[in-house]
Amino acid sequence: xxxxxxxxxxxxxxxxxxxxxxxxxxxxxxxxxxxxxxxxxxxxxxxxxxxxxxxxxxxxxxxxxxxxxxxxxxxxxxxxxxxxxxxxxxxxxxxxxxxxxxxxxxxxxxxxxxxxxxxxxxxxxxxxxxxxxxxxxxxxxxxxxxxxxxxxxxxxxxxxxxxxxxxxxxxxxxxxxxxxxxxxxxxxxxxxxxxxxxxxxxxxxxxxxxxxxxxxxxxxxxxxxxxxxxxxxxxxxxxxxxxxxxxxxxxxxxxxxxxxxxxxxxxxxxxxxxxxxxxxxxxxxxxxxxxxxxxxxxxxxxxxxxxxxxxxxxxxxxxxxxxxxxxxxxxxxxxxxxxxxxxxxxxxxxxxxxxxxxxxxxxxxxxxxxxxxxxxxxxxxxxxxxxxxxxxxxxxxxxxxxxxxxxxxxxxxxxxxxxxxxxxxxxxxxxxxxx
Amino acid sequence: xxxxxxxxxxxxxxxxxxxxxxxxxxxxxxxxxxxxxxxxxxxxxxxxxxxxxxxxxxxxxxxxxxxxxxxxxxxxxxxxxxxxxxxxxxxxxxxxxxxxxxxxxxxxxxxxxxxxxxxxxxxxxxxxxxxxxxxxxxxxxxxxxxxxxxxxxxxxxxxxxxxxxxxxxxxxxxxxxxxxxxxxxxxxxxxxxxxxxxxxxxxxxxxxxxxxxxxxxxxxxxxxxxxxxxxxxxxxxxxxxxxxxxxxxxxxxxxxxxxxxxxxxxxxxxxxxxxxxxxxxxxxxxxxxxxxxxxxxxxxxxxxxxxxxxxxxxxxxxxxxxxxxxxxxxxxxxxxxxxxxxxxxxxxxxxxxxxxxxxxxxxxxxxxxxxxxxxxxxxxxxxxxx
Numbered sequence: 157x158x159x160x161x162x163x164x165x166x167x168x169x170x171x172x173x174x175x176x177x178x179x180x181x182x183x184x185x186x187x188x189x190x191x192x193x194x195x196x197x198x199x200x201x202x203x204x205x206x207x208x209x210x211x212x213x214x215x216x217x218x219x220x221x222x223x224x225x226x227x228x229x230x231x232x233x234x235x236x237x238x239x240x241x242x243x244x245x246x247x248x249x250x251x252x253x254x255x256x257x258x259x260x261x262x263x264x265x266x267x268x269x270x271x272x273x274x275x276x277x278x279x280x281x282x283x284x285x286x287x288x289x290x291x292x293x294x295x296x297x298x299x300x301x302x303x304x305x306x307x308x309x310x311x312x313x314x315x316x317x318x319x320x321x322x323x324x325x326x327x328x329x330x331x332x333x334x335x336x337x338x339x340x341x342x343x344x345x346x347x348x349x350x351x352x353x354x355x356x357x358x359x360x361x362x363x364x365x366x367x368x369x370x371x372x373x374x375x376x377x378x379x380x381x382x383x384x385x386x387x388x389x390x391x392x393x394x395x396x397x398x399x400x401x402x403x404x405x406x407x408x409x410x411x412x413x414x415x416x417x418x419x420x421x422x423x424x425x426x427x428x429x430x431x432x433x434x435x436x437x438x439x440x441x442x443x444x445x446x447x448x449x450x451x452x453x454x455x456x457x458x459x460x461x462x463x464x465x466x467x468x469x470x471x472x473x474x475x476x477x478x479x480x481x482x483x484x485x486x487x488x489x490x491x492x493x494x495x496x497x498x499x500x501x502x503x504x505x506x507x508x509x510x511x512x513x514x515x516x517x518x519x520x521x522x523x524x525x526x527x528x529x530x531x532x533x534x535x536x537x538x539x540x541x542x543x544x545x546x547x548x549x550x551x552x553x554x555x556x557x558x559x560x561x562x563x564x565x566x567x568x569x570x571x572x573x574x575x576x577x578x579x580x581x582x583x584x585x586x587x588x589x590x591x
Numbered sequence: 592x593x594x595x596x597x598x599x600x601x602x603x604x605x606x607x608x609x610x611x612x613x614x615x616x617x618x619x620x621x622x623x624x625x626x627x628x629x630x631x632x633x634x635x636x637x638x639x640x641x642x643x644x645x646x647x648x649x650x651x652x653x654x655x656x657x658x659x660x661x662x663x664x665x666x667x668x669x670x671x672x673x674x675x676x677x678x679x680x681x682x683x684x685x686x687x688x689x690x691x692x693x694x695x696x697x698x699x700x701x702x703x704x705x706x707x708x709x710x711x712x713x714x715x716x717x718x719x720x721x722x723x724x725x726x727x728x729x730x731x732x733x734x735x736x737x738x739x740x741x742x743x744x745x746x747x748x749x750x751x752x753x754x755x756x757x758x759x760x761x762x763x764x765x766x767x768x769x770x771x772x773x774x775x776x777x778x779x780x781x782x783x784x785x786x787x788x789x790x791x792x793x794x795x796x797x798x799x800x801x802x803x804x805x806x807x808x809x810x811x812x813x814x815x816x817x818x819x820x821x822x823x824x825x826x827x828x829x830x831x832x833x834x835x836x837x838x839x840x841x842x843x844x845x846x847x848x849x850x851x852x853x854x855x856x857x858x859x860x861x862x863x864x865x866x867x868x869x870x871x872x873x874x875x876x877x878x879x880x881x882x883x884x885x886x887x888x889x890x891x892x893x894x895x896x897x898x899x900x901x902x903x904x905x906x907x908x909x910x911x912x913x914x915x916x917x918x919x920x921x922x923x924x925x926x927x928x929x930x931x932x933x934x935x936x937x938x939x940x941x942x943x944x945x946x947x948x949x950x951x952x953x954x955x956x957x958x959x960x961x962x963x964x965x966x967x968x969x970x971x972x973x974x975x976x977x
Binding site for chain 1: 611637640647695708709725746777779839842845849852854868870
């Protein structure tokens with residue numbers, strides 16, 4: 157009889173039930189979407205915000221002071237020490253190897269540049285001084301464990317825009333800075349001849365793209381690092397390395413001096429992706445280097461990341477509250493509208509407890525079905541939102557389904573509890589009279 | 592006129608017959624309005640906060656000599672007087688600007704004879720610490736005003752083995768100077784290897800009186816507004832090359848786009864849920880009012896008047912919930928701003944009417960179930976049929 161009553165209420169007025177189920181499903185869909193997006197975004201937000209560029213700088217330890225102004229090192233090629241490029245694969249073997257997103261070595265060479273394209277009648281042999289920056293673009297690095305990793309300057313410095321193409325590794329191509337191009341009249345497709353010393357002779361490079369960075373690189377010529385190494389006569393060596401690492405924003409613990417930590421604290425610090433811990437691990441792997449944190453990038457990113465994460469959770473809570481309110485209200489509405497039925501049951505001798513259990517069973521059934529549908533819709537919604545706003549697809553998680561079903565049950569019961577209590581106090585007579 | 596007062600009397604009755612339901616609907620509308628106005632206010636505020644956050648990263652505009660070249664000490668320079676021509680305020684906010692003159696000279700600790708090449712940066716202007724973020728490790732404030740004071744980058748300091756309070760000898764092509772270190776700065780950038788002196792000292796060393804290598808400016812404004820600043824400044828300084836630092840401007844734009852998308856999506860979802868909530872309440876109303884509507888029709892009320900009655904009800908509810916909820920929301924957003932950005936959000940009054948309007952629209956849309964009442968047939972209602 158009990159089951160028949162429950163089943164009956166679903167089949168007798170399907171339209172009304174569908175309406176309140178729809179409300180429940182929509183509310184739960186929003187809750188699912190908010191939860192899945194924020195659970196997944198939390199992990200990937202840091203990756204997304206690596207657009208600030210490299211946050212670690214590796215330089216030789218025993219070095220004379222770099223004469224660096226506006227990102228260009230003015231030391232002559234024979235001053236200072238260099239680092240071996242062959243070691244770079246080791247970066248992907250440190251403890252936090254998966255947090256190393258990109259790295260690119262830099263070798264700068266002062267050169268003389270000449271192009272047939274910049275020659276005109278007033279200036280027939282326009283030889284200009286220029287800085288040649290040797291680096292990687294989509295370079296395949298062999299990792300000691302046998303795999304390879306593709307990385308390059310376009311990943312460490314994502315704000316560098318190239319009109320045209322990047323140079324191809326291993327070719328005699330180059331990319332020239334926008335200011336340099338404007339001043340010399342050299343365009344993509346022209347040939348640029350560069351010369352560093354008599355020992356290395358002239359190199360003819362094909363210009364394949366124009367680079368704009370808003371920085372001093374706009375005046376430079378960017379080439380594959382192998383060409384810069386030939387010109388500088390430093391085969392297989394580089395002078396500076398930019399590393400872009402995913403990090404955890406620094407907190408009070410991260411700012412402690414690792415030397416003053418207890419062994420347990422040190423282990424915890426070492427096994428947390430703080431930027432300082434990653435810097436230490438890199439300097440352990442690349443011998444003879446000095447790894448510095450680029451403070452302005454690391455700190456700025458940490459601050460923004462913390463703020464956006466807080467915001468994300470706040471918004472999730474707001475969406476959850478709104479969803480709870482909507483589901484609760486529709487549950488309350490569905491109980492209120494059945495006053496006549498409750499009156500009738502009571503007139504026929506059902507006590508308030510039985511009426512309560514009957515309605516609660518109905519609401520629970522509704523909650524599970526509606527919650528399940530809501531979950532499915534919510535996953536789709538999370539996909540759309542994730543792709544539109546953050547540019548990735550959140551993975552469906554099983555435990556979100558459990559949370560949603562639990563939430564749906566609790567909220568529906570809470571929402572119906574108040575009107576149910578009122579209903580149990582109803583006097584059947586006036587209700588049946590239609591008052 | 593009598594019609595009019597009758598209309599309102601019925602309206603009042605409609606609203607107050609069931610206080611429980613009135614409460615649920617008002618709560619839903621109020622909560623929706625509160626979330627909407629709080630998030631909209633936060634969205635406007637986030638733009639400003641993010642800008643401030645990014646300004647902590649240092650300069651975003653650089654004024655350089657027009658002719659770019661690679662030899663610093665003999666290359667193109669700017670007139671020192673340009674520094675005075677820069678606007679001191681933009682959009683009501685102070686604009687820190689510092690002129691730099693870079694010299695590649697030789698440096699040694701006072702009393703030693705081992706000179707090593709280093710970059711000496713002469714600085715002049717307001718707000719060096721904002722232009723060059725980082726921390727001063729050792730800092731002797733009493734030495735700062737000394738005309739021969741200088742700061743050493745942390746790597747330079749360890750190379751020359753100096754601490755705050757020590758003196759450095761500087762020389763360049765036979766010209767000599769000395770300075771007293773008042774601070775050691777760590778930025779993680781190229782500044783770590785430089786020596787920062789007063790502009791006059793660097794100019795004397797380089798024999799470039801009254802010249803600058805470049806000016807760095809930190810404009811506290813949104814990326815779009817920085818672009819306006821850039822173009823007005825390059826009109827003002829025709830002889831110089833004014834450019835923005837892309838690295839941070841681009842990241843800022845991207846992050847703001849994400850935040851604002853997130854907040855807008857949430858506002859939409861919350862309004863949608865609010866409307867579901869109100870709709871649930873209204874579909875009850877539709878059932879309950881069948882008799883009323885049947886009676887109204889039976890005594891000659893046109894469908895249009897009945898609909899107008901219910902629409903007015905929806906609007907009144909929307910305005911009520913909206914006015915209260917939006918006000919609460921704006922108050923909440925002040926606190927939220929503090930929780931997220933560490934600074935209380937500034938209430939924007941434009942948010943208030945926008946959020947109230949949205950709530951009223953939602954409320955009207957959710958009165959949709961009342962449409963069923965239009966088709967009520969008085970006779971069947973009175974017979975007690977469904």
